[in-house]
Amino acid sequence: MNMQPRPEPKDGEDCFTLCVSSILAYQNVSEFCSVWKQCGIVYTEPKEEGQGRLSPIYMATENDLQWIHGIKLQIYRKNDKTAVIQHIKQLLIQGEPVIVWLDVFDMKYNSLYQLRHFAHCLLLVGYADEQFEFIDEFYHLKDTIDEQTLINALDLRQTEMIEEGTHYVYNVVDSTQATIEVTEKDIHDVIQMNLNVMQSKYSHMITTDHGQPVSNAYTGLQALEQYIDHIHNCLSDITVLTDEYVEQMYQDLSRMSNNRYLFTYFLEQGISYDLSLKQLIEKYQYVAQRWKLVSNMALKSQYVEGEKRQQMVERIWSKLQSIRQLEQELVEYNQLIIEKKDQKIEMEY
Structure with a gap:
């Protein structure tokens, strides 16, 4: 895949929306930032002595993308690291860029490397010679990562990113049935x-x-x-x-x-x-x-x-x-x- 970091992000894009935007731009979906439609406020009360949380989101992200625009977000949640790596390789061979959630604790270029466990996502766009090619739009970086480092980073158990019991999370975006016109x-x-x-x-x-x-x-x-x-x-x-x-x-x-x-x-x-x-x-x-x-x-x-x-x-x-x-x-x-x-x-x- 001949994918490159986008020239400049738009206001409001975070690491995940940057990845989705890059895929949609690569797949020639115009106005790719217009696919985000939820704009609410949800407050979740703390459990016992926990912290109350605020969010603008009230429905699943895959439903948001499917609503009106017909964009499919396939979310994979697995616990078998071997199966995860093999599936990601297969997707890349098929020409599918893959959004992966990972722990920046294991990413050398990240400022939190070996300091803090924190969930972040980037885009895998190729695999060759036991190296995965990735784009991190948040850092406007294109580089490679070896397989073992990726396996370590994909383990999210020490972050708050995923639901309890899931170790690995990755996504594929399918815009082949996308609707461009908004009525x-x-x-x-x-x-x-x-x-x-x-x-x-x-x-x-x-x-x-x-x-x-x-x-x-x-x-x-x-x-x-x-x-x-x-x-x-x-x-x-x-x-x-x-x-x-x-x-x-x-x-x-x-x-x-x-x-x-x-x-x-x-x-x-x-x-x-x-x-x-x-x-x-x-x-x-x-x-x-x-x-x-x-x-x-x-x-x-x-x-x-x-x-x-x-x-x-x-x-x-x-x-x-x-x-x-x-x-x-x-x-x-x-x-x-x-x-x-x-x-x-x-x-x-």
């Missing part, structure tokens, strides 16, 4: 679905990115309120604000920012149907910037301790309250767009 109905269906989630009207079972059911979950503005309250409660006990706590906070807030950016690329496909989407896109971009600001504050809080960290988290808590108001305004504007669409249908009849 006006598609645009409004997606806006309505996200609006339902943000208004806590989502009646289906909430899942993780990987389709696992989520219990003790709130959605939408109510979810954000619960998250803000959770942080406020944690501020009363400085011992709770551990390195792990602020690191997970950074991950969650960063995902929220990325998600808002990504959703604007889908909305851009509907401007020809509804010019008011331009203003909606601007609103989402601004909110994405605000989420980015607080995520950077969470990142900085990892490098301070004690009262200084507590003060930083207090500032994050304060900023999140203003973001709560901005998300409320987004809900109201989305509702106006839906009402405008409904009025148009009534007039047609």
Whole structure:
């Protein structure tokens, strides 16, 4: 496969979406960033003394890609490392790039090499002479890795990436049946679905990115309120604000920012149907910037301790309250767009 790192990522792309975008671009799918349609808020309550988590995702990622665009994301979860390597080799021989999740602890080029166990994904694009060729779009790098190092890195048991009991996870993207055109109905269906989630009207079972059911979950503005309250409660006990706590906070807030950016690329496909989407896109971009600001504050809080960290988290808590108001305004504007669409249908009849 003659695949190269993409010239420049778009705002909001993380390691996984970068891999998917690279495959779709390689398979000549135009507007490859517009395939991400979920834009909600889900708060999962902590178990016992754990940490509450925030996510923009409410349905399995493979369902998101299949919805409207007809893109198939095949997710393989296995525990037999020999079978994993042989299958990946077979896929590469067939010309299929493979997204692999791995532990950066074993990746020499990564800044966390031999320091921390952390899940990351990259793209395998070839195999020859016992070397796997890979592209890491996050680092804008193309290089090779030997088979044994890859086997070691593929073992995710010391990361929080995968569901309990699964050692190895890899993905293949099939866009042969992809739908390029997005209709006006598609645009409004997606806006309505996200609006339902943000208004806590989502009646289906909430899942993780990987389709696992989520219990003790709130959605939408109510979810954000619960998250803000959770942080406020944690501020009363400085011992709770551990390195792990602020690191997970950074991950969650960063995902929220990325998600808002990504959703604007889908909305851009509907401007020809509804010019008011331009203003909606601007609103989402601004909110994405605000989420980015607080995520950077969470990142900085990892490098301070004690009262200084507590003060930083207090500032994050304060900023999140203003973001709560901005998300409320987004809900109201989305509702106006839906009402405008409904009025148009009534007039047609």
